[in-house]
Amino acid sequence: MSESEKPVSLKDTIRLCALVFAAVVCATGLMIYTSFLPHYGWTAKVSIILAIATVNAFLVAGYLMHLLSEKKLVYTVLGFTVFFVIGLAGLTICATNGFPPGTVSH
Amino acid sequence: MEIPYTTEHRPDTGLYNAKLGVWLFLASEVMLFGGLFSAYVLLRVGAEPGMWPHGWLNVTLGSINTLLLALSAITTLLAWAACKVRDFGKFKIFHACTMILAIAFLGIKSYEYRDKFLHYEIALNNGTFADGHLVEKSADFDLANKTGAVTLHGHIVEDRKELMDLRSPEAQKAEHKELVIPAADIKKMQNYGPWHNTFTAIYFTMSGLHALHILGGTLVIFYLWGPGSRMYKTDPERFTNRIEVSGLFWHFVDLVWIFLFPVMYLT
Amino acid sequence: MQSNVQQFPPFREVPPTHAHHDHGHGEHHEPGFWQKYIFSTDHKVIGIQYGFMALCFMLFGFFLMLLMRWQIAHPGVPVPVFGPLLEKILGQPAAHGAISPDLYNSFGAMHGTIMVFLGVVPLAFAAFGNYVVPLMIGAPDMTFPRINMASFHAFFLGGVVMLVSFFIPGGAAQAGWTSYSPLATTIPTHGQAFWLVGMVLLITSSLLGAVNFIATIVQLRAPGMTWMRLPWFVWAQFVTAFILLLAFPPLEAAGVLQLMDNVVGTSFFLPTGLAVGGAVGQASGGGSPLLWQHLFWFLGHPEVYVLILPAMGIVAEVIANNTRKPLWGYKSLVYSALFVGFLSFIVWAHHMYMTGMGQKIATFFQATTMIISIPSVIILTCMFLSLWGGSIRINTPMLFALGFLPMFGIGGLTGLPLGLAAADLYLHDTYYVIAHFHYVVAPGTIFALFAGVYFWFPKMTGRKMNEFWGRVHFWCSFTFMNIVFMPMFAQGIKGMLRRMSDGAVNYSATRVPNAIDALPGTVMQLNGFILWAAIGLGIAQIPFIINLFWSISHGEKVNSDNPWRATTLDWQTPTPPPHGNFSHTPVVVRGPYEYSAPGHAEDFTPQDEPVDGAAPATTAHH
Ligand code: HEM
Ligand SMILES: [Cu+2]
Numbered sequence: 001m002s003e004s005e006k007p008v009s010l011k012d013t014i015r016l017c018a019l020v021f022a023a024v025v026c027a028t029g030l031m032i033y034t035s036f037l038p039h040y041g042w043t044a045k046v047s048i049i050l051a052i053a054t055v056n057a058f059l060v061a062g063y064l065m066h067l068l069s070e071k072k073l074v075y076t077v078l079g080f081t082v083f084f085v086i087g088l089a090g091l092t093i094c095a096t097n098g099f100p101p102g103t104v105s106h
Numbered sequence: 107m108e109i110p111y112t113t114e115h116r117p118d119t120g121l122y123n124a125k126l127g128v129w130l131f132l133a134s135e136v137m138l139f140g141g142l143f144s145a146y147v148l149l150r151v152g153a154e155p156g157m158w159p160h161g162w163l164n165v166t167l168g169s170i171n172t173l174l175l176a177l178s179a180i181t182t183l184l185a186w187a188a189c190k191v192r193d194f195g196k197f198k199i200f201h202a203c204t205m206i207l208a209i210a211f212l213g214i215k216s217y218e219y220r221d222k223f224l225h226y227e228i229a230l231n232n233g234t235f236a237d238g239h240l241v242e243k244s245a246d247f248d249l250a251n252k253t254g255a256v257t258l259h260g261h262i263v264e265d266r267k268e269l270m271d272l273r274s275p276e277a278q279k280a281e282h283k284e285l286v287i288p289a290a291d292i293k294k295m296q297n298y299g300p301w302h303n304t305f306t307a308i309y310f311t312m313s314g315l316h317a318l319h320i321l322g323g324t325l326v327i328f329y330l331w332g333p334g335s336r337m338y339k340t341d342p343e344r345f346t347n348r349i350e351v352s353g354l355f356w357h358f359v360d361l362v363w364i365f366l367f368p369v370m371y372l373t
Numbered sequence: 374m375q376s377n378v379q380q381f382p383p384f385r386e387v388p389p390t391h392a393h394h395d396h397g398h399g400e401h402h403e404p405g406f407w408q409k410y411i412f413s414t415d416h417k418v419i420g421i422q423y424g425f426m427a428l429c430f431m432l433f434g435f436f437l438m439l440l441m442r443w444q445i446a447h448p449g450v451p452v453p454v455f456g457p458l459l460e461k462i463l464g465q466p467a468a469h470g471a472i473s474p475d476l477y478n479s480f481g482a483m484h485g486t487i488m489v490f491l492g493v494v495p496l497a498f499a500a501f502g503n504y505v506v507p508l509m510i511g512a513p514d515m516t517f518p519r520i521n522m523a524s525f526h527a528f529f530l531g532g533v534v535m536l537v538s539f540f541i542p543g544g545a546a547q548a549g550w551t552s553y554s555p556l557a558t559t560i561p562t563h564g565q566a567f568w569l570v571g572m573v574l575l576i577t578s579s580l581l582g583a584v585n586f587i588a589t590i591v592q593l594r595a596p597g598m599t600w601m602r603l604p605w606f607v608w609a610q611f612v613t614a615f616i617l618l619l620a621f622p623p624l625e626a627a628g629v630l631q632l633m634d635n636v637v638g639t640s641f642f643l644p645t646g647l648a649v650g651g652a653v654g655q656a657s658g659g660g661s662p663l664l665w666q667h668l669f670w671f672l673g674h675p676e677v678y679v680l681i682l683p684a685m686g687i688v689a690e691v692i693a694n695n696t697r698k699p700l701w702g703y704k705s706l707v708y709s710a711l712f713v714g715f716l717s718f719i720v721w722a723h724h725m726y727m728t729g730m731g732q733k734i735a736t737f738f739q740a741t742t743m744i745i746s747i748p749s750v751i752i753l754t755c756m757f758l759s760l761w762g763g764s765i766r767i768n769t770p771m772l773f774a775l776g777f778l779p780m781f782g783i784g785g786l787t788g789l790p791l792g793l794a795a796a797d798l799y800l801h802d803t804y805y806v807i808a809h810f811h812y813v814v815a816p817g818t819i820f821a822l823f824a825g826v827y828f829w830f831p832k833m834t835g836r837k838m839n840e841f842w843g844r845v846h847f848w849c850s851f852t853f854m855n856i857v858f859m860p861m862f863a864q865g866i867k868g869m870l871r872r873m874s875d876g877a878v879n880y881s882a883t884r885v886p887n888a889i890d891a892l893p894g895t896v897m898q899l900n901g902f903i904l905w906a907a908i909g910l911g912i913a914q915i916p917f918i919i920n921l922f923w924s925i926s927h928g929e930k931v932n933s934d935n936p937w938r939a940t941t942l943d944w945q946t947p948t949p950p951p952h953g954n955f956s957h958t959p960v961v962v963r964g965p966y967e968y969s970a971p972g973h974a975e976d977f978t979p980q981d982e983p984v985d986g987a988a989p990a991t992t993a994h995h
Binding site: 107108109110111116119121123124126127130131133134135137138139140141142144145148149152153154157299300301302303304307308310311315 | 591660954
């Protein structure tokens with residue numbers, strides 16, 4: 001309920017924003033740096049970079065979208081959504097990689 | 107009877123209608139981009155070995171765009187906070203920034219698109235490949251009649267695979283110069299549009315869809331900033347809610363880019 | 374959080390003795406024609422708009438099917454009566470009034486698309502959902518009335534795009550309602566692009582609708598209308614809305630990708646080295662045809678629950694009302710619906726066993742498919758058990774609801790062999806599959822929709838539809854439906870494939886006498902038999918159509934706002950409900966199916982009737 005929400009202060013919000021922005025800049029920098037590292041294969045790089053991107057996304061969703069203090073109903077909806085996205089991607093990949101050997105050309 | 111909970115929160119859910127509405131909408135957007143990202147993964151995993159491109163996009167421009175969007179996400183939140191504390195002047199300033207940042211983003215994006223459309227790969231009759239940016243086409247250039255010539259700024263490679271990883275030491279070393287190629291030597295000429303290969307296809311489609319979201323979001327923000335802001339005088343709470351809801355959409359669009367950028371530009 | 378219901382005045386609508394249309398709402402100006410019928414934001418008007426459009430599309434889709442059945446029974450023979458007309462409208466593809474194979478493909482693809490996306494979904498979900506759900510939960514309207522209007526307009530546009538595609542050179546889409554790539558990209562017609570644009574519009578419409586439904590059910594339930602007091606119909610619509618919300622976007626994504634393939638020349642779904650018409654194509658290749666199938670069926674399977682759940686919801690309401698007793702196992706019904714909705718997202722690849730996926734993943738999808746049939750069976754069982762010991766009132770809605778039960782049973786049970794890879798490899802793409810899902814959607818869902826039309830018609834118009842012609846409609850439809858679809862099981866088991874414009878003549882024993890498993894003459898004769906049954910089915914709809922329009926102005930007037938003596942809130946409103954629906958916010962004090970409560974004078978107790986001796990405000994709990 002609105003009464004239970006903390007009153008908004010512009011100053012605090014600006015401070016929060018500055019922190020988030022700084023963190024996002026650092027994370028982005030780190031991603032770019034990782035991608036130019038010469039001694040890793042693409043698999044390793046992709047994993048690290050995606051991990052950092054997830055942190056980035058967490059910052060934006062958690063703080064800018066106030067997802068860290070959302071209502072249970074929103075969590076429920078998003079929980080199912082994320083589950084289904086993972087199902088879609090995961091099962092599709094399993095199914096396309098799961099062909100018996102010798103039945104696909106490459 | 108009036109529709110309840112347009113501004114006040116329903117006690118058992120703690121939400122007003124539009125907020126629930128936008129989260130539901132965002133859930134469907136997650137599924138939409140989820141489907142597209144799945145397609146990306148599948149195409150990439152299914153690509154023939156060595157044929158998935160690396161380093162084809164301009165990291166500097168991509169990074170700038172990332173920062174522009176992150177900044178705009180922040181001005182959006184501040185615009186909402188300004189409304190919340192009933193500081194209309196600051197709201198106007200913050201959201202003006204949001205729109206400027208969004209337009210800058212779209213500007214850079216179009217520049218990148220243009221660059222891809224001017225980039226050609228030409229399969230030559232002798233089995234080699236010329237690759238580079240279009241400098242000019244001679245006036246009588248005609249592929250079908252084999253007249254005229256085209257000038258590229260680029261280089262020639264023996265094997266298409268060499269064009270795939272622009273981050274590789276060999277590609278970095280390659281010397282780029284002006285090449286004049288007569289139409290008679292050309293087997294096939296194609297620019298780096300969506301039809302070029304599955305990477306450009308998914309890149310154009312996903313970033314294009316994302317750009318459409320930016321455009322749509324900008325229009326909504328413009329409406330709320332301009333003509334729609336009259337509501338601030340009559341019903342400030344409801345107006346603030348509108349800013350919050352549109353802000354949530356905008357942040358989501360930023361979220362998509364946070365994944366698009368590394369996936370397309372960095373890996 | 375304490376109870377929040379106290380602030381509303383206790384209220385009880387007393388059933389009036391006659392219907393009244395001017396229910397004392399002087400403060401609302403009479404809107405003009407455009408405001409009232411085209412740009413209306415009232416959920417009831419939008420519901421009726423959807424319903425009317427959907428019925429028209431369904432009739433059109435049925436007509437396409439009749440033409441196809443003619444072609445199957447008499448391949449290459451000019452269509453009687455309509456042939457010359459077809460040739461006039463469509464030209465070359467219908468030369469001499471006969472249906473060419475390409476035209477047959479167009480009709481097939483559009484029959485499926487129209488029936489599913491322009492017929493059943495808009496009628497079951499959008500029309501009944503829009504009209505009934507806000508009334509049932511005691512809400513003044515949908516949460517976002519203008520988005521509701523936009524949803525209808527997107528639907529309308531989508532329908533127009535689909536219809537226009539018949540008239541472009543090359544004709545409408547020909548790759549089936551499933552639009553598998555690369556077929557969908559290589560057929561030389563822009564019909565497919567129209568199909569995709571139409572689909573994107575229809576998907577948009579459904580998404581807007583879904584957001585609206587969920588928000589309405591969550592946010593606008595009247596005081597005291599707790600989750601477990603929701604009529605089951607509302608639960609069914611709620612789950613349906615979630616399915617639409619989360620399953621449709623991947624198809625939208627796929628649609629955009631296929632549109633790129635068709636219009637821009639990308640190769641998302643085109644494999645390397647794809648040859649078209651004997652020559653290697655121009656496309657860059659590297660794409661995956663299976664990707665389309667996954668994205669399509671990720672919607673496609675949940676979609677079948679979109680088709681069936683609202684129908685089950687209607688049947689549940691009609692049965693509870695006409696057995697005059699509570700639904701058996703309300704809670705099991707609720708949890709089954711939720712479970713079906715959830716599980717429907719992870720069974721889709723049972724449509725793709727023939728793609729040769731590996732054992733492990735096939736096993737996974739077989740397991741989930743078998744599991745999902747359990748809640749479906751629970752739902753059906755609950756409805757059968759609800760009949761037990763009831764003093765059943767037989768009327769047209771009840772007949773259709775009762776007809777639904779065995780028909781859905783047949784459809785569902787014949788799905789089980791299809792869910793097992795070993796059996797499906799044989800049955801896939803045969804008429805067995807056609808029979809299976811038509812039993813579910815035609816005598817199943819569509820019967821339930823008829824039940825709904827007959828049932829809620831008095832609320833919409835203040836008059837009942839004619840009972841005698843209603844029964845004629847039911848018994849004829851029931852008979853012909855079964856004669857149409859039952860033989861298809863036999864044809865399918867004998868190996869007759871679907872989607873063949875010559876009705877399988879080229880595989881028949883007369884054409885290839887020495888072939889092993891050539892289709893025997895009996896199987897071929899069934900084609901002619903089915904044609905006549907289908908025509909009979911068409912004729913059986915004439916009483917319905919006339920009855921529907923005639924009753925609007927000439928039907929028997931109902932003598933109360935609650936002619937079926939029902940408990941749910943939709944019947945506690947004026948007839949027809951005015952703008953804003955309720956004159957006061959109803960306060961709900963009991964569950965949805967309080968029929969024949971012992972010690973009660975009437976054999977039904979409306980959900981908002983105050984509890985005797987106590988003010989409703991203090992007894993309602995949250
Ligand atoms: C109750 C359990 C059910 C099971 C186990 C089941 C199983 C299946 C399977 C495995 C197929 C694919 C057959 C093939 O193509 O070879 C199929 C097709 C189909 N089913 Fe069901 N089904 C069930 C219920 C339903 C329901 C409730 C509906 C619709 C309201 C439905 C509609 C369809 C449709 C439309 C198709 C054909 C899709 C096409 O065009 O290929 N099914 N079913
Ligand atoms: Cu299925």
